[in-house]
Amino acid sequence: xxxxxxxxxxxxxxxxxxxxxxxxxxxxxxxxxxxxxxxxxxxxxxxxxxxxxxxxxxxxxxxxxxxxxxxxxxxxxxxxxxxxxxxxxxxxxx
Numbered sequence: 001x002x003x004x005x006x007x008x009x010x011x012x013x014x015x016x017x018x019x020x021x022x023x024x025x026x027x028x029x030x031x032x033x034x035x036x037x038x039x040x041x042x043x044x045x046x047x048x049x050x051x052x053x054x055x056x057x058x059x060x061x062x063x064x065x066x067x068x069x070x071x072x073x074x075x076x077x078x079x080x081x082x083x084x085x086x087x088x089x090x091x092x093x094x
Contacts, residue, residue, distance in 0.1 A: 011027060019059075060077045
């Protein structure tokens, strides 16, 4: 699985489970990874692209995509801080 495929899996997940964000949904091409999961970068376009602070996410969510199964799982950021901090950046493939 590539980061691009993980991004597509997250897009499909959001079709069924729309995120509670202000603004237009944006999923970046890049993200983070470890040996088990991808962690795509997502939020509102207004914050992620335009930098409008009023559209920043405050939800504490981390959404991981399993590299082997493409399963999407939603967890809290705080208890996963060590995992997230040890992940490495991965560049967009498209």
